[in-house]
Amino acid sequence: MGSPTPFVTRLLFNPGPELKKSAEISYASGLPLLSDKVQFPSFFRTTYNVNYECIAIVQLVKYFNWTWVGVLCSDNDLGRSGAQLITREIEKNGGCIAFQEALPIISAMESVYRITGVIKNSRAKVIILCCTMENLISLMEQISVSNITDKVWVGTSGWSITSDFPREIRENLTTLNGSLGIAPQTGKIPGLKEFLYSIHPSRFPDDPYMKTFWETAFHCIWPGNDAVNNTSPALLKEDIVWCTGEERPDSIDPNIYDVYNFKYTYKVHKAVFAVAHALHQMKNCVPGKGPFKNGSCADIYNHRPWQLLHYIKRVDFYNTAGQQIYFDENGDIPIYVDILNWQMFPNGTNQYVHIGSFDARSPKGQELNIWQHKILWKGGNTHVPISVCSDPCPKGYRRAAIQGQKICCFDCLPCSEGEILNPNDDSECLKCPEDKWPDSRKEECLPKLIQFLSYEETLGSALACISVLFCLLTFSVFCLFIIKRNTPIVKANNRDLSYLLLISLMFGFMCSLAFIGRPNRIMCMIRQVMFAVIFSLCVSTILAKTITVVMIFSATNPDSKLKKLVVLRIPIYIVPVCTMVQIILCIVWLTTDAPFPEFNMAAEIGIIVIECNEGSRVLFACVLGYMGLLASISLFVAFMARKLPDTFNETKFITFSMLVFASVWVTFIPAYLSTKGKQTVAVEIFAILSSSAGCLFCIFSPKCYIILLHPEMNNRQYITGRNARN
Template sequence: MEEIARQNITGKVWIASDGWYPLQIFSENKLLKTLIGTFGIWSRKGMVPGFQDFLFSAHPSKSPNDIFIKDFWENIFGCKWPESMSDKTTQNENTMFCTGAEKLNEINKILLDTPHLIITYNVYNAVYAVAHALHDLYSCKHGEGPFANGMCANIYNFEPWQLLHYVKNIHFINKIDAEVFFDKNGNPPPVYDILNWQLNPEGSMDFVKVGSIDFSASKGQGLIINESAIMWSGGKTQVPRSVCSESCAPGYRKSTRLGEPICCFDCVLCSSGEISNQTDSNECIKCPDDHWSNERRDKCIPKRIEYLSYEDPMGATLAAISIFCAVICTTAFCIFIKFQDTPIVKANNRGLSYVLLLCLVLCFLCSLVFIGQPKTWTCMLRQTAFGITFALGVSCVLAKTIMVVIAFNATKPNSNLKKWVGSRLPNSIVLVCTTIQVIICIAWLATSPPSSEQNMKSQIGIIIIECNEGSTTAFWCVLGYMGLLATVSFIVAFLARNLPDSFNEAKLITFSMFVFVSVWLSFIPAYLSTRGKYMVAVEIFAILASSAGLLACIFFPKCYIIILRPDRNTRECLMGKGIGGNKKNT
């Protein structure tokens, strides 16, 4: 402590143990600047009645044979008795000799303040404890004693353990109204005073009681602190703040600096999804799965729920396009019904054209099932309805393409394909190809059906309500089978593109299948690279684009002739010229 004072280290709050108080150095004025504001925890003191008067009356001359009083005198006054100086003791000019004229009642009162009387008070209680134990031992009645067979100890000849029994059980109130007893472990009452070392107006040090600790008190009542009575380092009354690091605000956590005191730390912003809602948090708290941290990281807020809804501009736009295309397709169907007896409608299986148009209407409308909050039934319906309707539509296109090839080759002499001309073969093709897709969908729904789920991990701060396809393999089997039908239709139509004009619908089918396959090949990487509502939007766009491609490429040219060029809607024109209007050689 002398070295600390010499280097003028101030501004520190020291915590003193009960081992400090017997040392004279801690009451020296040169340490006042360093030690003011120190806190000490000592056993509760008590003023022994009459002890101060006894102390002031003590003098070596009254007890010349008492060696302890001479040592006490030397320690109190900082002097040496001449007779205590041996020949080997080195004397110097600063050595002060005791004369006996010194007066105890004139010394600094710090010597008689709290710490110096604690041992005296404890000895006082110890003597009384033994006295009470001896009294209880003496008062024991034969036959009612605490030992074997009700025996009592002999007051003139007892064993130490017999006296110890009574000492453990003493319980009395001393002359300053303090309880004295021992617990089951032999310990005195665990009560301590909290003392604050303060500078008094005379420039010396006082030990001021500012609180107490009672470990035997009920929970929450053991610690009592009088904050207004505390004097901090430097004589200040305001609680000192750490000069190393300021407090961390809510939203931050403390990160201790390696190799530095615990009061030196950095304030680190809580990670996304974590918060701290109090000052100087040591750790950040993780938000529940359905919540996320706000920007200040001091509160958990519900995650934003996302799905492709009708209120969303993108969802509303796709729904409007879907309905518009369905209306256009229905209009084309009505045109075909009204002009069903005209040559261009009757050409190449009128019934398949009706089925294909109705199928395209369903394809446009099935995209509406993809919009809105996913439910279990909508998740099961959307992919199966889409897969079956598209399989039906592509099967119709395949049947029409095959019939173009068969019809052309059946006109050749001695052809065996004439028996296949008619409605039985295309109907069988449509039925078989569609049934296979239906079987795939039934197996999908029976083994691992799609369901609605909340995806909380895909995007930060967002709960994506989406459909879990259940079986990814089944989903890609549905798409793969549909792609297989489209590829076969494209190949057959491409090979039949140069047939005579009367059967040149193969050219339109070729281009429509090219658009269809291109759309779905582009769909795969786009679908796999998106998440949430954008993934659903990509699939809806693919459905609308591929359906619109079939409608535009196969039926718009025929509707154009029916409505705007009725003069070309004749058998002679169809046999002599194609839909495109170019002359061909048969």
């Protein structure tokens, strides 16, 4: 929209009776009550509702994370209502009010001393001032005397960082250093500065205030001043300065004659232009397209007040400073204020630095704009002061309310094991899902580590290498026995059973490899069955060898009843029968309740252990019990036959091997039950390797010793000679 026409300008400055009765546009009244359109339907203003300042203050407090603040207000309706609004909004954002005090309208030192004590003893580092400068001066003097310098003062435009604050107070109140305040937005009025610099009494001879201003501004007296003319010459000072008219307004100190910062003038300027634009719209109305009944327009010479009100409600233009001017539904203009920082220096100088703004016209959540790098706090510090009742809880700790205290005062309690801090509520901990575990800071649930005994880790690879080495060693013994198969030492105590025992031991060593690696359904079913069958074959072979020795020596005794059983070759049937019993048990186990892989979440903290569930524990116990039974029978028979006469009586070594076997597996039971995770599997592998190695060394190392190191002893004459001597 263009500028108002000259006709509108003349009408504006020479209003008729109808215009005088139209809408009111205030340039200074910020009372919240005036926003009530029921009571004041025709009231508008180019200043803002002071409640909006409170919203800006709350946003500022929230921006700096100040949750524990004090509030000082004037002891009047405006101050108390502002303090209540600030309190409500801060608490809505999760903050707390440490104290709220009302400053008396008439200075009362008793109240000043009391409030000073409250401020000094409070842990709140931020004090919000919702009061006027007049109410604040006495308190600030006492604050300075009490040397309270650790507070940050945040004030509304009623007192804050402006040149209105008395200079003598301002220069001494170093306690205000680093404070923040709200200042109304200023704007440039084109030509106003030039006009103010051009004024002169000669240009306005009829203005009664012009010469008074001139005398005040330049500290001089006009020669025609009546007060001076009526004074006795004896009373006139000798150093009186007479005004010459040559004085220049642009030489006046800007603190006295500020031609850049006329906040009320600028608001008046906006109010006049708002009415001008409303009249301009009214004048440009096209009959038939007007906003009133049947498209009619208002007569600009004889319009009704409500018709002008209609246009004022809808003004929307950019003024000469480039600011958009419009009224909201309450007749207010959206708040736009500057955020200032009072910076004082050791040499006594100070400056007010523009460090941000609050613009209600911005998108929600983006109204506040702060340039934090420009702020200087107490002592020139650039770090934001902290104002909290309780220090923030460390990571992984939740806030626990203290009974009888505000929510901002709390204790910090650690989250329980397996819990993280609720990201949306720091007073609560959340339990992680079963397959996840908190990170070290207890901020996030991370997938648990998957654990099983693998070939990649040291323990798994070491056990695998030992298994292979023992298997190769057993294979070497087997090859040695094949090569020396016709020697007496190999043929003694049934050569075929020795071969079968060595083969079963080789498979025993190799079956431990099935326990290493990630468990799956097939491997869980195979590994225990393989172990049970192979060890049953091994132990039954040892039992057959033991019975063979007993039967051979018994056959030499004419009175022995076992002599008749030798021809039946009983040992040949022991191995398949005993092994078949174990196979049947394993088949029943697999068909009824077979082992299966499972994820054990509780075995170790923060780890998922993949392990094999043995299915039916009863059948698993039967399988192990059956092996124990075979081993016990072998141990008993070998022990009973250990003293049979012979140069090389193998039952002595079998007895010792069965003792080792039994010792390993008896020790295995408590160790197996007391370990968790992959250590359980490692214990079982160790038991398999130890028991197999015990049988290998105890039974075959004496024979290998003779074959390799004393071949002269490996002959029938030596063996029978020894028998004769015995």
